[in-house]
Amino acid sequence: xxxxxxxxxxxxxxxxxxxxxxxxxxxxxxxxxxxxxxxxxxxxxxxxxxxxxxxxxxxxxxxxxxxxxxxxxxxxxxxxxxxxxxxxxxxxxxxxxxxxxxxxxxxxxxxxxxxxxxxxxxxxxxxxxxxxxxxxxxxxxxxxxxxxxxxxxxxxxxxxxxxxxxxxxxxxxxxxxxxxxxxxxxxxxxxxxxxxxxxxxxxxxxxxxxxxxxxxxxxxxxxxxxxxxxxxxxxxxxxxxxxxxxxxxxxxxxxxxxxxxxxxxxxxxxxxxxxxxxxxxxxxxxxxxxxxxxxxxxxxxxxxxxxxxxxxxxxxxxxxxxxxxxxxxxxxxxxxxxxxxxxxxxxxxxxxxxxxxxxxxxxxxxxxxxxxxxxxxxxxxxxxxxxxxxxx
Numbered sequence: 184x185x186x187x188x189x190x191x192x193x194x195x196x197x198x199x200x201x202x203x204x205x206x207x208x209x210x211x212x213x214x215x216x217x218x219x220x221x222x223x224x225x226x227x228x229x230x231x232x233x234x235x236x237x238x239x240x241x242x243x244x245x246x247x248x249x250x251x252x253x254x255x256x257x258x259x260x261x262x263x264x265x266x267x268x269x270x271x272x273x274x275x276x277x278x279x280x281x282x283x284x285x286x287x288x289x290x291x292x293x294x295x296x297x298x299x300x301x302x303x304x305x306x307x308x309x310x311x312x313x314x315x316x317x318x319x320x321x322x323x324x325x326x327x328x329x330x331x332x333x334x335x336x337x338x339x340x341x342x343x344x345x346x347x348x349x350x351x352x353x354x355x356x357x358x359x360x361x362x363x364x365x366x367x368x369x370x371x372x373x374x375x376x377x378x379x380x381x382x383x384x385x386x387x388x389x390x391x392x393x394x395x396x397x398x399x400x401x402x403x404x405x406x407x408x409x410x411x412x413x414x415x416x417x418x419x420x421x422x423x424x425x426x427x428x429x430x431x432x433x434x435x436x437x438x439x440x441x442x443x444x445x446x447x448x449x450x451x452x453x454x455x456x457x458x459x460x461x462x463x464x465x466x467x468x469x470x471x472x473x474x475x476x477x478x479x480x481x482x483x484x485x486x487x488x489x490x491x492x493x494x495x496x497x498x499x500x501x502x503x504x505x506x507x508x509x510x511x512x513x514x515x516x517x518x519x520x521x522x523x524x525x526x527x528x529x530x531x532x533x534x535x536x537x538x539x540x541x542x543x544x545x546x547x548x549x550x551x552x553x554x555x556x557x558x559x560x561x562x563x564x565x566x567x568x569x570x571x572x573x574x575x
Contacts (some may be wrong), residue, residue, distance in 0.1 A: 184307050187227045189406040190238035190372030192220055193276065195251040198396055201463070201495060205483075208463055208493040210291070212396055215426040217254060217460065219394035222423045223406055224258045225299040228265045230408060230421075235259075235267050236306055237392070237497070238372030239274025256288055263291040269306055270295065273313035275286035275353055275374055282311070301328050307411065310366070311339030314354070322356045335411050338364070340481065360379030361387060368416045369411060370527070376402045379418055386416040393423050397461040398465055401428045405512060406409070426461040435470040435478075436502045443520040444473065449485050455492050463495040474497045 195407070198212040227235045242251060257268045268291040273280045280294060288294060294301045295311030302309050302310045308331045312323045323340060330336040350364045353373055361369060362382035369387035377391030392403035404424030410417040430452045448466075455464045468478055475497040482494045 184305055184334070184411045185230065185236065185369075186234045186236055186260040186409045186411065187223070187230065187232040187368045187406060188236045188273070188366070188390050188391055188409055189223055189393055189405075190341070190370070191240045191375055192216060192223075192237070192394070193240060193243040193392070193396065194220065194255060195243045195248045196396055205494055208495060210463055211396075211426060211493060212463075215424075216394045216396075218425040219423050219452065220255075220486065222257055222425065223330055223393060224262050224404065226408075226421055226423060227267050228261055231238055232267060232408060234307075234309070234335070235262050235269045236309075236339060236370045237271035238311075238339045238370045239272050240276045240372055241274070241280060244276060247379060253286065259292050260289055260408055267291075269346060270304070270309045270311070270339065272296070272311040272339045272341060272372075274317075275314050275319070277314065277516040286444065290474065297326070300326075301331075302332075303331075309337045314341060316521065319354045320352065321354070322360075323354050324356050324360055324364060327364065335368075336366040336542060337368045337370060337411070338366045339370045339372075343373055344371070357388070368411060370409075374561065375400050375408070377420065379407075381415060382520050386418065388418055390420075394425060395428060398428050398430075398463075424460065426463060428463045428465070429455055430465045430467060431455060432467045433469070435468055435473060438470075440468045444478075445481060445485065448478070448482055449489075452482060452485055452489050452492050452494075456489065457491070460494070461491045465494050465495050466497045468499045469502055470499055471502050473499065502549065531540060 193215055196213065196216060197499060198209045201209045201211075201212055209420070221515075224235070242248070269288075270293045271280070272295050280288075290425065291308070293304075294313070295302065295309070296313040297315075300310055300312055308326050312326060323342065325339075325478050325569050329339060337406070340356065340361075342356045343352050344356055344358050358380060362380065362385045367385060367386070371387060371389045375392035375395075375530055378387070378389050380387040383491065386409065388409060390407045391405055392400050393406055395401055395403045404422055404427065405420045408421060408425050409418050433447060433451055435444055435447060438447060451466070452464065455462045464483065466478065468475075470478075478497045479494060482497065486492055510574075
């Protein structure tokens with residue numbers, strides 16, 4: 184049996200952090216999750232898989248977005264019409280999948296939960312439990328059914344496993360206990376970076392987020408197709424992401440005029456184009472006279488004539504051999520202040536307060552960089568602003 188495994192679609196994600204910097208990119212990311220799911224269903228059909236598995240977080244939040252639910256139903260019906268049943272579970276974001284509140288999803292679509300935790304398809308038994316709350320702090324594994332003797336058994340679980348530094352401990356489960364439960368294959372969701380684990384003939388696969396939403400999820404963009412046979416299940420990964428993220432390093436420190444800056448930026452943005460994917464670019468720029476805001480404005484003007492490329496963010500750094508001007512005296516004083524324990528503590532408290540009050544998508548963005556990196560970026564902006572003013 185061939186099984187396509189995906190998870191963490193996050194339909195309806197508001198993409199707030201990207202939209203604040205670039206509304207057009209925010210709109211593209213919202214559509215990209217839909218386009219990617221269309222690709223997933225198309226891949227299942229073209230690869231002649233026998234089951235489509237979705238291991239939670241198909242939706243992003245609990246808002247009554249019935250348009251997104253209708254989109255999901257129409258795509259799963261497309262798979263069903265091709266003879267491919269779907270088996271899925273609710274993750275911690277999936278209130279819209281609550282069958283008690285919103286009804287069934289349609290024929291040949293099996294939502295597994297505590298009252299109906301198992302279904303048999305083509306001689307293979309699939310087992311899964313769904314989230315009934317936004318956060319579950321205990322392992323689901325003790326409540327999973329025992330494997331059916333003499334048959335292949337596949338488990339669906341939305342879990343942080345033993346834990347991940349980038350994720351809260353949702354339904355934590357020991358990897359060792361998981362692999363010893365007696366199933367042949369585990370289809371996992373929640374961790375957005377793809378990975379697989381094997382223990383003897385048992386395979387556990389985390390397909391990763393199929394459409395990354397920001398630079399912290401760049402390792403995603405794939406789904407997995409697993410072949411169940413008499414040996415250890417075999418896995419092959421397929422890229423399905425509609426929009427990719429890339430970084431580009433530029434050195435503008437020797438550019439003599441604006442025209443040269445624009446030419447260098449144009450070449451970099453054109454080089455980021457891809458014939459099949461849209462691309463979000465993060466520019467890492469070395470410059471002594473241009474602020475991030477100025478370069479962002481230049482790049483957006485150039486992108487009017489470059490298709491399928493968007494600027495996510497411009498990060499600037501001053502050249503190492505910066506001119507020893509009077510303006511640098513202020514920068515040196517600021518840099519010395521960074522090492523003071525009181526300043527570090529105050530900065531950490533402010534950052535923690537922001538993380539507790541801002542929307543989750545922006546919190547994710549804040550956590551991309553350590554505090555020291557954020558402070559260095561601020562120092563670089565001040566340095567460039569001072570030298571830019573001095574140059575005028």
